[in-house]
Amino acid sequence: MRRRVKRTPRRRSRHLGDPRDQSTVGETAGKPQKLAALVANGAGEIIELDGYAAVGADGEVLEALHTGNTKPLPHGSELMLLPERQPILFDIAAGRTVCLSAHPDYPGVAIYPVAAFNSPGYILTHTCAHAAPSSAAELPLFAYGAVGWQADGFRSAVARVDHEPRQDLRRMPMTRVRGGVRRLRRQLPTNRLCRHLEKCALTYGxxxxxxxxxxxxxAPLPTAEGCNARCRGCLSLQEGGAIPHSQDRIRFTPSPVEIAEIAHLHIARVDKAVVSFGQGCEGDPLLAAAVIGPGIREIRRRTAAGTINMNTNGSLPRTLEGLLDAGLDSIRVSINSFQPACYTAYFQPRNYRFEDVLESVAMALGRGVHVAINYLNCPGFSDTPAEREALLAFLERHPIQMIQWRNLNFDPLRYCHLMKAAAPRLGRPEGMRRLLHRVRQAAPHLRFGYFNPPKESFPESPTKPLSARDGQGP
Ligand code: SF4
Structure with a gap:
């Protein structure tokens, strides 16, 4: 990524909200209006391209973006240009999609696709439609959502999956963050984990x-320096250096007391507090069980309040069992696919198999622990019939309490190519909204969301398997 820009488009000419344009694209008043296409120039400025409408990609399925299948760009989202790539747009006069390598009015002037990196709580329904030559450099680790322009501003191809303002930037002013850092420096002067979190808050945001x-x-509780997977989109470790990692991985192992100090402080001052092992700046916490187990026991020695959660790859069922014994309240297991070949192609597990992940989920459910799946989605793969059926089959056998629908931060073209190589018969993508609807129909009690819930909101009784719900209404 060369530049990340957040600029109002430079309006060269009339936009697609004009009546003439609506008639050109065959729309009438009251119907959804197509979005104007956005591209970036070499200076990183985002411009509206006269005569072209925005297009979103659902794998190889291209769809015009309009006011009916997009939402106003969520607050805090960012716009990005995709270097070395060409935008795919809808040529209104020609009535077809086209791939442009240069500005149509200024031959020789390069233009680039524009994508949206959306705020937490929103899942992509379409990725940025573009073409990439095989020589193009790897894209940094973001989710590249489709975006366009309409009379009222930028619009994004997303569906909202969580309404909680937990990570709404408007509620997290940096003046308060810096004030909190100063206070905790005085309160926990020797706690290394607290110093690490300062960098996370102040440098990485x-x-x-x-x-x-x-x-x-x-509150985050990063602990693990190592991992037994090699996820293609790991944010904290990228071997080979072709893709920049976005966060430095923690380089020390906090002590159980350091962990407990952070967790207890947070729980003591926050209503329905959650503290979570397993963050973007670490490996997998199961590999740090030797300190996490005693850390959990120390937290619980100090307080019974708060939810102790672990975000994990779920690779080591026996190790996880020991941590549940210590007092974990919930787990969130990251999975990109319920097809073993696709899981393996992305996670590249070392010394474990997808079946071990399933065993962890089953074991935790058997013990009555709240289990969420961190389902890493990408339109064009997640909404294929093969992946949908694999997900529903998993839900039938594993009555988890929640799916956290998350955007996969990875180049969407390369990811779909990778998944197709792993599982050639995926089928034609059916749309992310349709996928959400199908899962909701099949599992009406399954909670959808984005954030780890506090134990006060856990369901009272274990969720029933899908097969036991046959014939029940929503
Ligand atoms: S499981 Fe997490 S820490 Fe491990 S490689 Fe994957 S993303 Fe990175």
């Missing part, structure tokens, strides 16, 4: 770390 210093919702 990590919303979870900011919330810790402000005293809201969920």
């Amino acid at each position: 990590c919303p979870a770390a900011k919330n810790f210093f402000i005293g809201r919702y969920e």
Whole structure:
């Protein structure tokens, strides 16, 4: 990524909200209006391209963006240009999609696709439609959502999956964050984990770390230096250096007391507090069980309040069992696919198999622990019939309490290519909204969301398997 820009488009000419344009694209008043296409020039400025409408990609399925299948760009989202790539747009006069390598009015002037990196709580329904030559450099680790322009501003191809303002930047002013950092430097002067979280909050802008210093919702407890997976989109470790990692991985192992000090402080001052092992700046916490187990026991020695959660790859069922014994309240297991070949192609597990992940989920459910799946989605793969059926089959056998629908931060073209190579018969994508609807129909009690819930909101009784719900209404 060369530049990330957030600029109002430079309006060269009339836009698609004009009546003439609406008639050109065959729309009438009251119907959804197509969005104007956005591209970036070499200076990183975002411009509206006269005569072209915005297009979103659902894998190989291209769809015009309009006011009916988009939402106003969520607050805090960012716009990005995709270097070395060409935008795919809808040529209104020609009535077809086209791929442009240069500005149509200024031959030789390069233009680039524009994508949206959307705020937490929103899942992509379409990725930015573009073409990439095989020589193009790897894209940094973001989710590249489709975006366009309409009379009222930028619009994004997303569906909202969580309404909680947990990571709304408007609720996390940096003045309060910096004030919290100063206070906790005085309160926990020797706690290395607290110093680490300062960098997360102040340098990386990590919303979870900011919330810790402000005293809201969920606090992060990074601990693990190592991991037994090699996820293609790992944010904290990229071997080979072709893709920049976005956060430095923690380089020390906090002591159980350091962990407990952070967790207890957060729980003591936040109503319905959550503290979570397993963050973007670490490996997998199961590999740090030797300190996490005693850390959990020390937290619980100090307080019975608060939810102790672990975000994990779920690779080591026996290790996880020991941590549940210590007092974990909930787990969130990251999975990109319920097809073993696709899981393996993305996670590249070392010394474990997808079946071990399933065993962890089943074991935790058997013990009555709240289990969420961190379902890493990408339109064009997640909404294929093969992946949908694999997900529903999983839900039937594993009555988890929640799916956290998350956007996969990875180049969408390369990801779909990778998944197709792993599982050639995926079928034609059916749309992310349709997928959400199908899952909702099949599992009406399954909670959808984005954030780890506090134990006060856990369901009272275990969720029933899908097969036991046959014939029940929503
Ligand atoms: S499981 Fe997490 S820490 Fe491990 S490689 Fe994957 S993303 Fe990175």
